[in-house]
Amino acid sequence: MTRSIERVAAVGTAPERVDGRAKVAGKAPYAYEHPVERPAYAHPIQATIAAGRVRGIDTARALAVDGVHTVLTPDNAPPLRRGQDAELEILQAPDVAFRGQIIGCVVADTPEAARHAADLVAVDYERRDHDVTLASDRPDLYRPGEVSHEADTEDGDVDAALAGAAARVEAEYRTARNHNNPLEPHTTVAVWDADGLTLYDSTQGVHSLRSAVAEVFDLDESRIRVLAPYVGGGFGSKGTAHAHVVLAALAAKRMSGRPVKLALTRQQTFTLAGYRTPTVQRVALGADTDGRIDALAVDVVEQTSRVKAFAEQTALPSRTMYAAPHRRTTHRMAALDVPVTSWMRAPGVCPGMFGPEVAMDELAERCGLDPIELRLRNEPDRDPETGKPYSTRNLAECLRGGARRFGWDARPAAPRQTRQGEWWIGTGVASSTYPVHHAPGSAARIERRADGRYHVGVGAVDIGTGAWTVLGQIAADALGVDREDVVVTVGDTALPFASVAGGSSGTTNWGSAIVAAAHGFRARFGDDDPPAGSEHTESAPENPDTERFAMHAFGAQFAEVHVSADTGEIRVPRLLGVFAAGRIVNPRLARSQFLGGMTMGLSMALHEEGVMDERLGMVVNHDLAEYHVATNADVPSVEAEWIDEHDPHVNPMGTKGIGEIGIVGTAAAVANAAYHATGVRVRELPVTADRFLTA
Amino acid sequence: MQGSDAVELVRPDTLEEALAAKAERPGAVPLAGGTDVMVELNYDHRRPEALVDLTRIAELATWSASGGHVRLGAGVPYTRLIDELGDTLPGLAMASRTVGSPQIRNRGTVGGNLGAASPAGDTHPVLLAAGAEIEVASVRGARRIPADTFYTGVKRNALAPDELITAVHVPSAAVPAEQFSKVGTRNAMVIAVCSFALVLRDGHVGAAIGSAAPTPRRVPDAEAFLAAELPWGTDAPLPDSLKRRFGELVAAATEPIDDVRGTAEYRTHALGVLARRTLTWAWDDHRGSVRACA
Numbered sequence: 008m009t010r011s012i013e014r015v016a017a018v019g020t021a022p023e024r025v026d027g028r029a030k031v032a033g034k035a036p037y038a039y040e041h042p043v044e045r046p047a048y049a050h051p052i053q054a055t056i057a058a059g060r061v062r063g064i065d066t067a068r069a070l071a072v073d074g075v076h077t078v079l080t081p082d083n084a085p086p087l088r089r090g091q092d093a094e095l096e097i098l099q100a101p102d103v104a105f106r107g108q109i110i111g112c113v114v115a116d117t118p119e120a121a122r123h124a125a126d127l128v129a130v131d132y133e134r135r136d137h138d139v140t141l142a143s144d145r146p147d148l149y150r151p152g153e154v155s156h157e158a159d160t161e162d163g164d165v166d167a168a169l170a171g172a173a174a175r176v177e178a179e180y181r182t183a184r185n186h187n188n189p190l191e192p193h194t195t196v197a198v199w200d201a202d203g204l205t206l207y208d209s210t211q212g213v214h215s216l217r218s219a220v221a222e223v224f225d226l227d228e229s230r231i232r233v234l235a236p237y238v239g240g241g242f243g244s245k246g247t248a249h250a251h252v253v254l255a256a257l258a259a260k261r262m263s264g265r266p267v268k269l270a271l272t273r274q275q276t277f278t279l280a281g282y283r284t285p286t287v288q289r290v291a292l293g294a295d296t297d298g299r300i301d302a303l304a305v306d307v308v309e310q311t312s313r314v315k316a317f318a319e320q321t322a323l324p325s326r327t328m329y330a331a332p333h334r335r336t337t338h339r340m341a342a343l344d345v346p347v348t349s350w351m352r353a354p355g356v357c358p359g360m361f362g363p364e365v366a367m368d369e370l371a372e373r374c375g376l377d378p379i380e381l382r383l384r385n386e387p388d389r390d391p392e393t394g395k396p397y398s399t400r401n402l403a404e405c406l407r408g409g410a411r412r413f414g415w416d417a418r419p420a421a422p423r424q425t426r427q428g429e430w431w432i433g434t435g436v437a438s439s440t441y442p443v444h445h446a447p448g449s450a451a452r453i454e455r456r457a458d459g460r461y462h463v464g465v466g467a468v469d470i471g472t473g474a475w476t477v478l479g480q481i482a483a484d485a486l487g488v489d490r491e492d493v494v495v496t497v498g499d500t501a502l503p504f505a506s507v508a509g510g511s512s513g514t515t516n517w518g519s520a521i522v523a524a525a526h527g528f529r530a531r532f533g534d535d536d537p538p539a540g541s542e543h544t545e546s547a548p549e550n551p552d553t554e555r556f557a558m559h560a561f562g563a564q565f566a567e568v569h570v571s572a573d574t575g576e577i578r579v580p581r582l583l584g585v586f587a588a589g590r591i592v593n594p595r596l597a598r599s600q601f602l603g604g605m606t607m608g609l610s611m612a613l614h615e616e617g618v619m620d621e622r623l624g625m626v627v628n629h630d631l632a633e634y635h636v637a638t639n640a641d642v643p644s645v646e647a648e649w650i651d652e653h654d655p656h657v658n659p660m661g662t663k664g665i666g667e668i669g670i671v672g673t674a675a676a677v678a679n680a681a682y683h684a685t686g687v688r689v690r691e692l693p694v695t696a697d698r699f700l701t702a
Numbered sequence: 703m704q705g706s707d708a709v710e711l712v713r714p715d716t717l718e719e720a721l722a723a724k725a726e727r728p729g730a731v732p733l734a735g736g737t738d739v740m741v742e743l744n745y746d747h748r749r750p751e752a753l754v755d756l757t758r759i760a761e762l763a764t765w766s767a768s769g770g771h772v773r774l775g776a777g778v779p780y781t782r783l784i785d786e787l788g789d790t791l792p793g794l795a796m797a798s799r800t801v802g803s804p805q806i807r808n809r810g811t812v813g814g815n816l817g818a819a820s821p822a823g824d825t826h827p828v829l830l831a832a833g834a835e836i837e838v839a840s841v842r843g844a845r846r847i848p849a850d851t852f853y854t855g856v857k858r859n860a861l862a863p864d865e866l867i868t869a870v871h872v873p874s875a876a877v878p879a880e881q882f883s884k885v886g887t888r889n890a891m892v893i894a895v896c897s898f899a900l901v902l903r904d905g906h907v908g909a910a911i912g913s914a915a916p917t918p919r920r921v922p923d924a925e926a927f928l929a930a931e932l933p934w935g936t937d938a939p940l941p942d943s944l945k946r947r948f949g950e951l952v953a954a955a956t957e958p959i960d961d962v963r964g965t966a967e968y969r970t971h972a973l974g975v976l977a978r979r980t981l982t983w984a985w986d987d988h989r990g991s992v993r994a995c996a
Contacts, residue, residue, distance in 0.1 A: 126746055274745075573975040573978075573979070574885055574971075574972050574975050574976075575968075575972075576885065578889075613888070614887065614888055618962050627962060628962050632741075632893070633893075633962055633963075635887055635888050635892070637888065638888055638889060638890040638891050639890065640888070640889035640890035641888050641889045641890070695887065695964075696885070696887070696895075696964075696968065696972075697964060697965055697967070697968040700967075700968065700971055
């Protein structure tokens with residue numbers, strides 16, 4: 008069979024997700040559902056103090072419960088290798104670093120018995136005063152070693168430039184503590200046998216999880232297999248290994264061969280699965296009378312857990328957004344007795360585009376400019392941070408196109424101009440951006456099998472994004488066959504190495520590997536269908552253009568906001584996002600990514616805040632009844648569009664990554680629109696009704 | 703479950719059996735839709751000696767209307783109340799529409815709302831404003847408790863330990879001048895930051911606040927003011943000064959706290975707004991009926 012020359016490219020078409028039917032029919036096994044022989048069930052025991060140590064644990068009542076096999080404690084848990092990642096090195100010492108930390112575990116025949124018995128464990132603590140309060144004037148703030156890039160940057164003389172600026176904005180902005188809350192909770196099934204450890208885990212990276220587990224169990228990676236064929240969302244919270252995975256593996260080790268299942272409860276995910284730090288952002292912008300920014304400073308204060316440092320890269324996006332000769336960004340951290348902060352959708356970039364993008368709105372008003380015009384006037388020719396040219400930068404197109412589509416021109420320039428009944432009405436805009444991340448080493452295997460199809464294996468994970476589907480589209484084009492002739496398999500460390508599903512980089516990294524493998528396959532076996540059994544594995548080559556160009560996706564977010572003059576209640580009847588994110592592989596699935604991100608951004612703007620009770624050192628609204636995420640009724644109209652962007656530098660597909668950019672800038676657009684509606688400037692998230700009482 | 707921690711599940715088929723079970727185990731917790739009780743059990747906030755499942759008792763899930771009253775069985779779910787009694791009990795139906803999600807409304811009941819007696823329960827202000835009576839029963843007999851005296855504290859009510867809620871008696875609206883309004887921190891599936899109900903009927907005013915005091919409560923000064931000042935029997939519009947004064951009296955009757963959902967100050971302010979707003983709507987209903995009679 009020779010392939011048809013007229014074959015239509017699969018990339019750019021919009022097939023439904025290949026895993027969709029299995030998922031809605033309940034036939035796609037999520038981690039916890041993998042059938043194993045006679046599983047036992049583990050339930051964590053969590054510290055009920057925020058700082059101190061465990062003096063003693065009385066497990067007698069727990070052990071007396073029918074069906075309970077063992078209670079793991081710091082006194083009896085199997086040893087782990089220590090010194091690498093204290094979040095994972097659980098039950099090795101009696102210290103308590105945050106409320107909710109794992110201090111033990113019950114293993115029983117049923118999840119009910121395990122949970123019940125966990126409640127019967129009596130713990131004697133030695134308390135120390137805890138410290139859970141983030142404040143920007145703490146004397147013990149420190150500069151982190153790095154925040155994925157350098158913690159601080161400085162060009163020119165920001166203070167002098169600010170002092171001489173014709174128009175100036177200097178204000179403090181705050182974003183709230185946010186929790187990822189994927190629909191599928193964090194679950195693990197651990198099975199030890201003679202060959203080693205098998206984990207069915209709800210993870211964003213089978214290989215990265217394997218590395219973390221191998222490290223802490225001091226095992227060769229070849230003795231660990233991780234499988235994650237289907238994952239019900241992660242938003243970053245499944246991107247790094249968390250303690251419950253280690254706990255499940257420890258419990259299974261103790262059960263000598265019997266598999267152990269562990270599912271975190273929703274409440275447990277609030278302390279054990281990572282979350283986004285609250286941030287305090289001191290933003291300063293200085294501009295000339297034409298609105299050209301001369302000085303830009305973003306000084307960030309945020310928190311980290313004492314047990315493990317994680318520095319949210321909050322000032323990162325402001326380094327690349329706008330031209331300014333005098334620039335400064337800093338990060339300062341408070342190490343607190345709090346759970347471990349970690350990745351949440353667009354870490355750093357999402358909160359870091361709140362303060363500066365609201366400040367831009369304020370600067371536009373000071374300069375008497377339309378907020379879009381201000382942004383256009385400050386478009387850089389080259390990346391202000393690195394001096395490199397952009398591979399492509401189409402922010403201006405997004406802003407202009409979005410303005411046309413949104414009806415921006417009809418907007419009154421001044422705030423508090425439009426009233427319909429009890430409602431003040433306003434519109435707002437903010438820019439959006441997300442870097443194109445590359446991670447080395449992903450590989451793909453392509454095999455032509457007896458079924459006549461090309462089987463593509465890559466150890467990627469589809470966390471609900473559509474990787475199962477788009478990787479097949481990419482493979483079909485790279486091989487020059489129909490999509491129906493390609494079978495993709497992901498989610499298994501038995502497949503070639505793949506980078507984590509994070510940083511909006513999955514399609515870049517895995518797709519590049521597939522293209523390389525497909526081209527290698529054809530080079531080796533020719534363009535005609537080779538015999539069954541022909542197989543080729545290849546890694547994605549390094550992309551030299553990543554050194555030559557600054558690579559970022561951009562976008563513009565528009566919001567219409569209504570604020571009740573009587574109660575301050577806020578409605579967002581309309582959101583529009585326009586994105587320039589390279590080539591869109593599958594418009595159907597891409598739209599879902601954008602809309603999902605924007606909806607999450609709206610939720611961040613209006614609802615999401617983990618409220619810390621400082622007396623207890625815990626987030627009190629740690630469930631979905633009280634930690635609100637946007638409901639359908641909060642989101643009447645969300646639309647996403649994209650411009651046809653061709654970027655020859657980012658990767659062979661021309662894609663930039665779309666999983667995160669949708670959440671970036673949304674909250675600023677909403678806050679700016681609320682200001683335009685009411686004249687009340689809110690610089691702190693979430694934007695709530697009580698802020699408008701004076702309106 | 704085992705040993706002393708076991709929770710016994712009693713599943714009576716008749717009210718008599720249920721009352722007998724409750725008499726025998728006064729600590730037993732009645733279970734209707736389970737939308738409150740099961741959450742509390744799940745979080746281990748309580749571990750009762752027994753649960754009495756009332757869902758098998760057919761008569762609790764019925765309603766009847768006679769003599770200007772509706773007797774609403776304690777086990778009628780919100781969804782049925784909305785579908786079947788929307789015209790007869792418009793205020794209660796309005797409040798019911800704001801409860802939880804469709805799934806919660808399919809399970810949850812007014813009886814359960816009363817049993818939980820949360821200060822934020824959505825139906826309480828309407829029951830208070832409408833002058834409802836709560837019918838309770840025990841092996842000792844049945845009695846009716848006026849809604850005014852039913853709520854005795856945060857999540858506490860006037861039931862004796864052996865009593866079960868069997869029904870609520872609500873005057874039906876000859877004229878649908880009943881309104882309910884609620885502020886939440888999102889548009890659906892939300893616990894009230896504060897809520898307000900107003901019922902206007904033949905010279906009588908019932909008004910009550912929710913989620914702004916230790917218990918849902920009526921606002922007597924505001925009621926008395928309105929009863930005296932409203933131009934009953936006319937279709938005259940209300941002066942702004944009257945609406946404003948009513949709002950002030952309602953706000954003055956609040957006793958709110960700060961919590962995760964909102965500040966005390968916000969609640970007081972918003973209740974004044976809800977009072978004015980519901981008064982406007984309810985008076986419009988009243989004026990419509992006056993014109994219809996003319």
